[in-house]
Amino acid sequence: MFVAFTLLLAGCGAASAPAEDIVRNDASGQSSTTASSPRAASAETLDQFWPRFRRAALAGDAAALRAMSAPVVLQRSNLDDSPAVKLPSARVPAAVAKVLTLPDGVDAAGRIHRDILKATPVAKPDGQQPAGTYRFGDMVFARGKTGWRLTELYLDD
Incomplete structure (x- = not known):
């Protein structure tokens, strides 16, 4: 039976x-x-995502940065005075590399993003961002159906 x-x-x-x-x-x-990667990624916490993104960004790992980015990342002006530009994921690694060379504009010591990223092994959400969103300097991350992804950059060309 x-x-x-x-x-x-x-x-x-x-x-x-x-x-x-x-x-x-x-x-x-x-x-x-x-577990397959889409389900594993969607269950991934910011504390799990952040070290992977940090390593990829500091190493300039283009493939990993593309995989950890939304299919289209919005590039906004630092002053929000221009329309957002839609960056395909193929252009994201170069944009991240450029952001890392620039000061974040808020750090009291005037450090560039790369130095701040090196000093930030753990993501530190500030509580002012909506749930499921994390901002690090000029980069914005959001948690969606496929997990945490880089979704926006503030960068003037």
């Missing part, structure tokens, strides 16, 4: 595991769940 019920469920698709929750047995017989 149990076997027939299990087969019935499997035939209906109810017993099949979604691709995000595949259970694998390793050589020791232990099982582990492997």
